[in-house]
Amino acid sequence: MATGSVEAIGRSGDLERAGELEFVRDLMGAFLQDTAVRLESMRKAAAPADFEALATCSHALRGSALLVNANRLAELCREIEQHTLPGSAVH
Numbered sequence: 001m002a003t004g005s006v007e008a009i010g011r012s013g014d015l016e017r018a019g020e021l022e023f024v025r026d027l028m029g030a031f032l033q034d035t036a037v038r039l040e041s042m043r044k045a046a047a048p049a050d051f052e053a054l055a056t057c058s059h060a061l062r063g064s065a066l067l068v069n070a071n072r073l074a075e076l077c078r079e080i081e082q083h084t085l086p087g088s089a090v091h
Contacts, residue, residue: 031068035061042080055084 038061045053062077082088 028068031064031070034064035073038064051084051086055081058084 038057042054042057042061045051045057058077058080062074062081065071065074065077
């Protein structure tokens with residue numbers, strides 16, 4: 001993980017000012033590990049068009065992304081979730 005990314009996340013909240021940069025690094029490390037697992041789950045759900053699993057995975061990843069201020073990722077997850085809900089054009 002790039003240090004600049006960690007510092008940007010720290011600046012986005014009050015964590016860095018409070019001397020919690022190590023916490024931010026740990027949080028980002030956990031986020032990146034969790035993201036890799038969730039993306040793999042989403043990939044596996046997409047192949048057989050398991051919309052329910054894809055919606056569940058994208059919802060969970062969206063929540064994690066919002067916690068670390070990864071807003072673009074959260075928006076993409078929201079779009080995936082919307083398109084996989086019953087009644088959507090894709091579903």
